[in-house]
Amino acid sequence: MTKKTAKLASNLTEKSDGVFDAVIVGAGIAGMYMLYRLRERGLSSLVIEMASDVGGTWHWNRYPGARCDTDTIEYSYSFCEELQQEWEWSSRYPTQPEILQYLNHVADRFDLRPDILFKTRVQSAHFNEVTGHWGLQTDHGTKFSAQFLIMATGCLSTPHTPAIDGVDSFTGPIYHTGRWPHEEVDFSGQRVGIIGTGSSAVQSIPVIAQQADQLMVFQRTAQYSVPARNRPVDPEFVAEIKADYAGFRARNRLQFSGQLSHFPHNDFSALSVEPAERERIYEERWQIGGFPFFGSFNDILRDQKSNDTAAEFVRRKIRAVVHDPKVADMLCPTHTIACKRPVLDSSFFETFNQANVLLVDIHSAPIQEITPTGLRTANSNYELDSIIFATGFDAMTGTLLRMDIRGRKGLRLQEKWSEGPRNYLGLTIPGFPNFFTVTGPGSPSVLVNMVVAIEQHVEWIADCIDYMSEHEHRCIEAHLNAEHEWVDHVNKVADGTLSPTCNSWYLGANIPGKTRVYMPLHGFPAYVKKCEELVANGYEGFLFSS
Ligand code: FAD
Ligand code: NAP
Numbered sequence: 001m002t003k004k005t006a007k008l009a010s011n012l013t014e015k016s017d018g019v020f021d022a023v024i025v026g027a028g029i030a031g032m033y034m035l036y037r038l039r040e041r042g043l044s045s046l047v048i049e050m051a052s053d054v055g056g057t058w059h060w061n062r063y064p065g066a067r068c069d070t071d072t073i074e075y076s077y078s079f080c081e082e083l084q085q086e087w088e089w090s091s092r093y094p095t096q097p098e099i100l101q102y103l104n105h106v107a108d109r110f111d112l113r114p115d116i117l118f119k120t121r122v123q124s125a126h127f128n129e130v131t132g133h134w135g136l137q138t139d140h141g142t143k144f145s146a147q148f149l150i151m152a153t154g155c156l157s158t159p160h161t162p163a164i165d166g167v168d169s170f171t172g173p174i175y176h177t178g179r180w181p182h183e184e185v186d187f188s189g190q191r192v193g194i195i196g197t198g199s200s201a202v203q204s205i206p207v208i209a210q211q212a213d214q215l216m217v218f219q220r221t222a223q224y225s226v227p228a229r230n231r232p233v234d235p236e237f238v239a240e241i242k243a244d245y246a247g248f249r250a251r252n253r254l255q256f257s258g259q260l261s262h263f264p265h266n267d268f269s270a271l272s273v274e275p276a277e278r279e280r281i282y283e284e285r286w287q288i289g290g291f292p293f294f295g296s297f298n299d300i301l302r303d304q305k306s307n308d309t310a311a312e313f314v315r316r317k318i319r320a321v322v323h324d325p326k327v328a329d330m331l332c333p334t335h336t337i338a339c340k341r342p343v344l345d346s347s348f349f350e351t352f353n354q355a356n357v358l359l360v361d362i363h364s365a366p367i368q369e370i371t372p373t374g375l376r377t378a379n380s381n382y383e384l385d386s387i388i389f390a391t392g393f394d395a396m397t398g399t400l401l402r403m404d405i406r407g408r409k410g411l412r413l414q415e416k417w418s419e420g421p422r423n424y425l426g427l428t429i430p431g432f433p434n435f436f437t438v439t440g441p442g443s444p445s446v447l448v449n450m451v452v453a454i455e456q457h458v459e460w461i462a463d464c465i466d467y468m469s470e471h472e473h474r475c476i477e478a479h480l481n482a483e484h485e486w487v488d489h490v491n492k493v494a495d496g497t498l499s500p501t502c503n504s505w506y507l508g509a510n511i512p513g514k515t516r517v518y519m520p521l522h523g524f525p526a527y528v529k530k531c532e533e534l535v536a537n538g539y540e541g542f543l544f545s546s
């Protein structure tokens with residue numbers, strides 16, 4: 001390490017170049033914590049962030065109704081005891097503004113902003129085999145170089161807007177949930193069209209329906225959704241957790257998806273109990289609300305027959321809520337439940353009982369074009385004042401592949417990943433030395449409470465850099481064999497589940513032309529164990545050089 005003092009990012013002019021021990025791209029939950037860890041070790045570090053401030057996901061996704069769907073007592077940093085003791089959340093799933101307020105508090109508390117360069121997009125990152133440094137270029141033409149390059153660029157940070165003919169001809173405003181304006185959008189008196197029924201749409205539809213004159217929901221695939229049952233936090237419960245927050249976090253990390261140790265998965269099959277008992281268990285968890293429902297039995301994601309029982313339970317709930325049987329039918333999904341990312345809602349299905357809400361099936365009659373005054377499907381014309389794309393993200397790989405990243409011998413990441421992402425542990429890529437991805441494909445990432453996944457990766461990277469420093473290594477790179485074995489492992493684990501059986505963004509199926517590969521890895525504790533074991537074995541699978 002150079003041990004050179006970092007120039008303050010705020011002092012870097014558009015023209016100045018800078019040399020750092022580490023450059024971190026992204027100032028969301030991952031980038032902020034990575035900076036904290038590296039600064040603590042005395043490394044000169046710079047974060048480059050294209051947004052105007054910290055927060056990542058919570059900076060960009062400001063659509064009406066946006067909130068987390070992980071219990072917030074868990075969806076928060078655990079690395080600082082004082083921080084987790086002092087922060088008070090208002091509800092089980094706080095809104096986007098409250099989460100952003102928390103992340104601002106973290107930035108202030110640890111004085112992170114001086115080392116973050118905002119409104120700057122990294123366009124390219126090339127590894128220089130002579131200097132052993134990464135050279136970066138930004139959209140301002142500035143150049144930076146660093147020994148370590150850490151991509152904290154997020155799994156869901158590049159919005160996907162489908163190419164629909166005529167989109168530029170629309171005379172009203174067009175929004176994407178993942179790039180929502182900072183100022184309030186008022187839909188009063190308007191005819192609003194929303195395309196998509198994933199988590200973002202499911203959260204925003206009930207809120208927009210309260211305001212808009214008419215809301216038209218364009219649905220391609222019906223969604224299973226479980227009531228979130230948001231509520232103010234219970235002070236007694238919080239006090240109990242805070243009395244031993246570290247113990248609570250440790251128990252969560254031992255859960256399959258790194259969360260909910262207080263609602264653990266039942267460890268028996270849905271088919272091992274009588275139908276009445278099965279119904280009782282589903283109902284009990286339905287009433288708790290949120291992700292505990294998916295832990296009703298241990299084989300919902302492994303056995304199609306078990307899965308069918310959960311799917312049918314949810315369909316019955318939808319039919320019981322939605323008054324018009326035809327609309328209820330349209331809202332009833334038929335694919336494998338929990339195969340797409342589970343969705344939680346607050347009165348989503350109830351909203352379709354409102355007279356001003358229209359559900360439009362664009363599976364059987366797809367959107368053909370956007371017109372100056374609305375939208376035309378194969379069946380009908382819809383007159384609209386505003387259009388909202390709630391069409392998701394080019395997940396997990398999209399953000400990385402939009403940069404021109406080149407490793408040894410000029411190997412381009414786009415080329416390396418042309419058949420889908422390949423790496424070791426979701427953390428490192430052979431041919432790309434000293435290059436790390438936080439919650440990269442091939443790691444549990446999006447299948448886990450993401451703050452937990454992020455903290456584990458950041459700590460692993462920081463420890464690895466410490467190890468290199470202690471052993472006077474300047475370069476770490478994964479072996480190609482380790483990559484092959486790892487990719488096989490990730491695929492094998494996915495193939496042991498029902499996960500690859502539907503068109504999800506986990507598979508890249510939402511992006512036309514994207515290679516269909518199941519990207520995240522199931523099972524957080526086993527993954528952590530593997531990461532720890534290979535370190536104990538002298539960083540098995542890695543090559544160090546000085
Ligand atoms: P991000 O927050 O995505 O931050 C990445 C940052 O990198 C962004 O600020 C981006 O601008 C920046 N960046 C990207 N490319 C470049 C570039 N080339 N140059 C400069 N900057 C760049 N997960 C959960 O576990 N529970 C939840 O309840 C939950 N709710 C969610 C709700 C929404 C609406 C969305 C979209 C996701 C949600 N997630 C949730 C997943 C969420 O993305 C993670 O929990 C977490 O916020 C990710 O943090 P991150 O720092 O890894 O990435
Ligand atoms: P998403 O889950 O990918 O949903 C996108 C929706 O748009 C789907 O209904 C999809 O239909 C539809 N769509 C996409 N392309 C389309 C096209 N060309 N034509 C018609 N419809 C199209 O995206 P998201 O809702 O933004 O959520 C993404 C992820 O972010 C979530 O899964 C979750 O991980 C996270 N998130 C979490 C929360 C939370 O509750 N905390 C909130 C928002 C987001 P198909 O299903 O047919 O593809």
